[in-house]
Amino acid sequence: MLEARFLTKIYGGEGGMPSHRAVNGFHLSIHPGEWVGVMGPSGSGKTSLLRILGTLDLPTSGELWFQGRELTTLSSEERAQFRRRHLGFIFQDFRLLEALTLRENTWLPLVLSREDPAVMQERSDTMAAALGLDKGWHRYPRHASGGEKQRAAAIRAMIHRPDLVLADEPTGNLDSKASRALLSALETLRQQANSAILMVTHDPVAASRCDRVLFIRDGALMTEVRHGGKRQDFLRRLLTVVSAMGGEHLDLEGMGLS
Numbered sequence: 001m002l003e004a005r006f007l008t009k010i011y012g013g014e015g016g017m018p019s020h021r022a023v024n025g026f027h028l029s030i031h032p033g034e035w036v037g038v039m040g041p042s043g044s045g046k047t048s049l050l051r052i053l054g055t056l057d058l059p060t061s062g063e064l065w066f067q068g069r070e071l072t073t074l075s076s077e078e079r080a081q082f083r084r085r086h087l088g089f090i091f092q093d094f095r096l097l098e099a100l101t102l103r104e105n106t107w108l109p110l111v112l113s114r115e116d117p118a119v120m121q122e123r124s125d126t127m128a129a130a131l132g133l134d135k136g137w138h139r140y141p142r143h144a145s146g147g148e149k150q151r152a153a154a155i156r157a158m159i160h161r162p163d164l165v166l167a168d169e170p171t172g173n174l175d176s177k178a179s180r181a182l183l184s185a186l187e188t189l190r191q192q193a194n195s196a197i198l199m200v201t202h203d204p205v206a207a208s209r210c211d212r213v214l215f216i217r218d219g220a221l222m223t224e225v226r227h228g229g230k231r232q233d234f235l236r237r238l239l240t241v242v243s244a245m246g247g248e249h250l251d252l253e254g255m256g257l258s
């Protein structure tokens with residue numbers, strides 16, 4: 001469904017300024033209904049890669065194919081239209097509209113596609129209940145907690161049942177119960193709509209929900225770990241790679257693994 005070939009992103013370099021190669025010859029194929037994780041140290045290029053795959057930024061070089069179309073050659077208006085129709089985004093900083101309540105924010109993709117308001121409200125309220133968002137649902141973003149805003153942003157990314165959800169640290173502001181609920185909502189989406197998910201995360205437990213996890217370093221693929229087997233074994237293999245990469249302190253006891 002989505003195929004990236006030789007993607008490279010170089011920042012800077014203009015007017016004698018130093019340049020930085022944030023994405024370095026990246027290849028990737030994502031199939032419908034597939035859940036792919038992306039892990040790697042801070043500054044390894046995960047967000048840069050996600051933004052290019054989501055057509056929010058253009059690569060310096062390389063190709064990006066989606067259902068037979070090469071996206072880097074589209075005009076910015078065509079790319080915006082493509083994103084509205086096919087993609088859902090969960091950004092680290094939420095990007096909610098301050099003039100709308102959390103509930104109204106989640107309707108935006110369906111408003112843009114002129115969906116029946118009753119369908120829109122029913123769908124968003126059902127998702128909010130599943131994510132435990134009943135309390136903050138009618139608040140404006142400035143009065144909502146980080147966790148409430150993150151859940152609203154996640155509902156907005158899923159409500160139109162996109163072909164691909166691009167999620168940058170979707171559980172970053174959530175406690176473990178809310179994280180599990182959000183990951184389950186993503187799982188439900190892919191079962192109901194065969195949506196693919198690309199999820200950047202620092203959390204190995206969240207990553208263990210994926211079919212496979214790509215580890216990147218210096219903008220390039222270092223290794224890939226596939227699920228295939230018990231989730232607990234997958235989590236152990238992920239933890240091995242995370243610690244080999246010099247990853248963050250891991251609370252193995254808290255994960256029930258020591």
Ligand SMILES: Nc1ncnc2c1ncn2[C@@H]1O[C@H](COP(=O)(O)OP(=O)(O)OP(=O)(O)O)[C@@H](O)[C@H]1O
Binds near residue numbers: 011012042044047048
């Ligand atoms: N717009 C930009 N202009 C210049 N440099 C940038 C820009 N965006 C990112 N970078 C640099 O590119 C590198 C990769 O950044 P990126 O945000 O993609 O990494 P990351 O793996 O997502 O990091 P983190 O886990 O901390 O979010 C970093 O060195 C960063 O400083």
